[in-house]
Amino acid sequence: xxxxxxxxxxxxxxxxxxxxxxxxxxxxxxxxxxxxxxxxxxxxxxxxxxxxxxxxxxxxxx
Amino acid sequence: xxxxxxxxxxxxxxxxxxxxxxxxxxxxxxxxxxxxxxxxxxxxxxxxxxxxxxxxxxxxxxxxxxxxxxxxxxxxxxxxxxxxxxxxxxxxxxxxxxxxxxxxxxxxxxxxxxxxxxxxxxxxxxxxxxxxxx
Numbered sequence: 001x002x003x004x005x006x007x008x009x010x011x012x013x014x015x016x017x018x019x020x021x022x023x024x025x026x027x028x029x030x031x032x033x034x035x036x037x038x039x040x041x042x043x044x045x046x047x048x049x050x051x052x053x054x055x056x057x058x059x060x061x062x
Numbered sequence: 063x064x065x066x067x068x069x070x071x072x073x074x075x076x077x078x079x080x081x082x083x084x085x086x087x088x089x090x091x092x093x094x095x096x097x098x099x100x101x102x103x104x105x106x107x108x109x110x111x112x113x114x115x116x117x118x119x120x121x122x123x124x125x126x127x128x129x130x131x132x133x134x135x136x137x138x139x140x141x142x143x144x145x146x147x148x149x150x151x152x153x154x155x156x157x158x159x160x161x162x163x164x165x166x167x168x169x170x171x172x173x174x175x176x177x178x179x180x181x182x183x184x185x186x187x188x189x190x191x192x193x194x195x196x
Binding site: 021024025026028029032033037038040041044 | 070071133134135136137139194
């Protein structure tokens with residue numbers, strides 16, 4: 001699944017580690033989501049959307 | 063809203079420490095076992111001495127379960143994939159060796175099954191990690 005996470009993160013000057021801390025996941029998990037190696041669960045996708053004040057479909061696209 | 067427990071960041075370090083302690087306890091129990099059996103005062107203590115390595119083995123399972131509970135969803139997926147493949151390979155190795163015993167290889171105690179599975183798990187983890195970081 002494609003996503004705009006790197007751009008959203010960069011716009012807020014956040015590192016992968018910063019985002020991982022905010023989401024309470026590991027940095028490897030953030031990296032796997034950003035590179036499309038892992039599709040987050042619905043609760044984690046909602047947490048990401050809430051953090052970036054966006055809708056899930058604005059961040060993720062199939 | 064997240065799906066993970068709080069100590070995700072420290073899960074790996076805590077796991078290494080706890081696993082090291084239980085493995086140390088296991089080595090101690092295995093090493094002291096013959097002496098304890100020889101010096102046990104009654105049959106109940108002999109039985110307790112014979113079973114002494116079992117306690118750290120169950121503690122190890124508890125440590126692994128605690129680690130699983132602490133990690134996040136992606137780490138859980140990797141963990142389960144690794145353990146599934148490793149125990150599949152390990153089980154095949156054990157069954158293969160049991161037939162090789164009929165072909166003349168030395169008979170091994172059933173207690174070799176756990177180290178076989180543990181080594182299989184470690185190797186599978188290392189291979190999967192190397193593949194993911196290529």
